[in-house]
Amino acid sequence: xxxxxxxxxxxxxxxxxxxxxxxxxxxxxxxxxxxxxxxxxxxxxxxxxxxxxxxxxxxxxxxxxxxxxxxxxxxxxxxxxxxxxxxxxxxxxxxxxxxxxxxxxxxxxxxxxxxxxxxxxxxxxxxxxxxxxxxxxxxxxxxxxxxxxxxxxxxxxxxxxxxxx
Numbered sequence: 001x002x003x004x005x006x007x008x009x010x011x012x013x014x015x016x017x018x019x020x021x022x023x024x025x026x027x028x029x030x031x032x033x034x035x036x037x038x039x040x041x042x043x044x045x046x047x048x049x050x051x052x053x054x055x056x057x058x059x060x061x062x063x064x065x066x067x068x069x070x071x072x073x074x075x076x077x078x079x080x081x082x083x084x085x086x087x088x089x090x091x092x093x094x095x096x097x098x099x100x101x102x103x104x105x106x107x108x109x110x111x112x113x114x115x116x117x118x119x120x121x122x123x124x125x126x127x128x129x130x131x132x133x134x135x136x137x138x139x140x141x142x143x144x145x146x147x148x149x150x151x152x153x154x155x156x157x158x159x160x161x162x163x164x165x
Contacts, residue, residue, distance in 0.1 A: 005042035059138040074127040
C-alpha cells in the first residue's frame, strides 16, 4: 500500500507534493522488491476525524486482495502441475512404451518435464503458506500514530528532547 499526503500548500511548494512523494515511494518499493497493490492520496489536515479509519479499511482491503491473488496463483500452479504430470504419463504409456519415440527422446523430455514439476512444486510450497496478516499490525500502528502527539506531550522535556534527537 502506498500512502502520499500533504496537509498544506506550503508543504506542496517545498517539494513534498503528492507526485513527488508517489515517485519516491514507487522507487523505494521497486528497489526493495515490493509490490504496490493500492495507492492512497490524502490532501487534508491530519486532524480530520476518521482519516485513519479509511486507511485501516484500505489496509484490510489490500490484505484481502493479496490473499485472493495467492489463492488464484495456487489454483493455477496446481492446474499446471496436473497438466505437466498428465503429459509425462501420456508420453510414457502412449508413446514410449508403444515404441513411437526413441529412448533418447523420452529421456530428454522426461528430464525436462521432471524439472518443470520440481519448479512447480517449489512454487506450490511457497503459495501454500498463507499471506502474513499484516493488516492487524498496520491497524495497531495507526492507533499508535493517532495518539503519538498526545503521548509526546505527556513526556518530560528531557525525554521529548531525546525523542527528537
